[in-house]
Amino acid sequence: MTKSVLLDLTQCIGCGACTVACKLWNQLEFADGAPATGEKAVKDHSNWTTVTFRKVQKDGAPVWRFVKEQCLHCLEPACVSVCFAKALQISKEGAVVYRPDLCVGCRYCMLGCPFSVPKYEWQRSLPNVSKCQMCAGKIAQGEVPACVGACPTGAMTFGERDDNLALARQRIEQGNGRYINHIYGEKEAGGTRWLYLSDVDFSKLGMVTNVPEVPIASFTDDYLRWTVPLLAGGALLFTALRHYTKRRNDIESSQASQKESKKK
């Protein structure tokens, strides 16, 4: 069972209700210089979700699109695999959640996340990483995430990922060319729990599109699986070499001293 949200960007009107609901539920600060909504929306430690207004070209005419972004809750999250302290974990329902009590603050998750989602509380003396938790507490009780519940147009559908994927495909097929044929999150980084539908290219919307289609963990695992056997083998080899080279040198030097004593 893995929960998911299908976000149909064509239905987003940019009201920003989701960003307010997010802040209220998660008790995040409203900061003057860092709006969560608008052309200059700022993604930071207190804006877990943002709605960025973008003017894009569609069929030769400029149109406005409103792009709600947050953590995508990957199926095999890079942030979870790169965290050496297990401070990022996947909940039973499939939310990628953060445990500040375990975090060392290395910030590898910030750079390891292919979408650069996690942000940092730079102003605190013992700062934490901060990102969308998909309202893990709410969904564990069978509720929908705060942002989903707040959306007046119903642009987001909360449900099982398989159902959401099927729904997305159905919309693309029945939309008569209304949507582009790309479900963002179906394959990105091995698949994400948030899925997006759009009528313009995702790269035009400022979303990260150069992500590999395999989980990030596969890149590091390819190397890491070798390290323990290699190191153990190396230790054995070095022990053997240590004895061998020492004996060789001892023999050489005793031969040399024998020769010398013969000369005398």
Added chain:
Amino acid sequence: MSMAANAYTLQIRDWSFRITPLRIMLFALTLGFGLLAVYRLIVGLGATTNMNDRWAWAYWLILDYVFIALAGAGYSMALMSHVLHVQDVHRVSRRGLLISLLFYVYALVILGLEVGRWDNWYRPLFYWGYHSPLFEVYIAIIFYFGIQLIEFSEVATEKVFKPANRYVQMLLPAAFVLGAIIPFGHQGALGAIFLAMPNKLHPLWYSSMIPWFYVLTSFYAGLSLLILEMFWSNRLYASGIDMPALHKLLRVGACLMAAYFVWKIIDLYRLDALGYAFAGGFESALFLLELGGGVLLPALIGFSRWGKTGTGLVTFAALATMGLILNRANVLYTGFYRTLGPGYTPSWIEWGVSIGLFAAIILAYLFIVENFNIFKAAKH
């Protein structure tokens, strides 16, 4: 406390330390470091550094990478001198050990200031994030640091706690073998950290081979720094230049650099990224400077006859060391610039901390070589 004949030498029983104006300046810098470090711990990273959500890894992390790599002398000496028993090299192995130990201390202190939740530093000991290359770095460095302390306690117990020397000797064979192998683990894993950033790190540096490159480069960088240290300490203490040993280091270093050069070119070709080297732009320029000036040129010097002279050796070692520094900085800064964009230069506190702590390391070095047997090991 008694003052010895030389008024400028501080003498307490059999401990001595010369005081010169330069050393007083180093003390002042160390003090400055202490103040800045405490300030950083109290007010946090945002108020003291220029790091931000995009440049979440910056100057301090580059320093960690550089110092751990330059500390390569610790394991290259353990390997060459105590595992392979290469002749001549054992005479300089204590120097390698000392540089390595001090450089790890440097890197660990910076790391402690660099991470946000240093109060949770022990958490990964109980929560194993073993899918992370950083976990391997963490475990291996903790382990290796202990081993270096054992290795160094051989030197220390020649002067203090002398009876313990016998027991240290019993631990040494295992310490040398482990001290030779474990750094392969974390040097490689330090490179493997970047494997998780295929869509962020520039193709001139991103490669599945990067862990192996990091091992190889740290190995020869450690040797280069050891060469520099020998010339420097000879200027200070007339401790002598051990040419046969240096020539061994030079030969091994130059061979490894040549191997790295060829491997890197083949790898770029394999990944179809060779074109980026000549694409123009500051990434290409810095890459060419790194590989040409910091690898190829010193390797050629190392193979030449001039390389074996005093000036040649210093030039070789200085270029190789610069090449290593440039490489680590290129990966973490130049290589990410395309993705992270402008907007980061180190703050004066970031600089101050790095310089002040380096002054402390130099003072520690001077104190140790003046009070322990680091050089004289060369005699027998």
